[in-house]
Amino acid sequence: MKATVKWVDNAMFLGESGSGHAVVMDGPEDHGGRNMGVRPMEMLLLGLGGCTSFDVMSILTKQRQKVVDCVADIEAERADAVPSVFTKIHVNFTVTGHNLKESLVERAVALSAEKYCSASIMLEQGGVEITHSFNVVEAE
Structure with missing residues (x-):
C-alpha cells in the first residue's frame, strides 16, 4: 500500500492514495x-470509521440482514500535551433496516472491534482506549 502527500501552500496538502483517489488536507487559519480541507487527525478518525463501518456492513450483508442505512458517529479525546495523540475514541453505530436482529448487529460490531478492523486494533495497540456502542432502528 502506498500514498503520496504533496505540499500545496501554507498548511494545505494534497493526499493521493495508491488507488488514485485524492483528498485535500488543510489547517485552521490560526495555524x-x-x-x-480535512485536518490530518480528522483523517485518522475518518479512516477508523470507514474501516469499522466496512466490516460491520460486510458482516451484516453476509448474515442476510436487510440494512438500509448505517452511520458511525465517532467522538475522540486527545492529549493536552504535544504530541496531541488520541487517548479515547468512541464509535456509535446507528444501523437502520427491516427486521434486524439486534444480536447480529451486536456481533458484527464486536467482530469488527476485536478481530477485523485493522485501524482500531492498531490504534488500541498504541494505547488508545476505543469503545463501541450501537442502536438498531426499524426502517419505515
Missing part, C-alpha cells in the same frame, strides 16, 4: 491554513 497558517485556510480551513479548506
Whole structure:
C-alpha cells in the first residue's frame, strides 16, 4: 500500500492514495491554513470509521440482514500535551433496516472491534482506549 502527500501552500496538502483517489488536507487559519480541507487527525478518525463501518456492513450483508442505512458517529479525546495523540475514541453505530436482529448487529460490531478492523486494533495497540456502542432502528 502506498500514498503520496504533496505540499500545496501554507498548511494545505494534497493526499493521493495508491488507488488514485485524492483528498485535500488543510489547517485552521490560526495555524497558517485556510480551513479548506480535512485536518490530518480528522483523517485518522475518518479512516477508523470507514474501516469499522466496512466490516460491520460486510458482516451484516453476509448474515442476510436487510440494512438500509448505517452511520458511525465517532467522538475522540486527545492529549493536552504535544504530541496531541488520541487517548479515547468512541464509535456509535446507528444501523437502520427491516427486521434486524439486534444480536447480529451486536456481533458484527464486536467482530469488527476485536478481530477485523485493522485501524482500531492498531490504534488500541498504541494505547488508545476505543469503545463501541450501537442502536438498531426499524426502517419505515
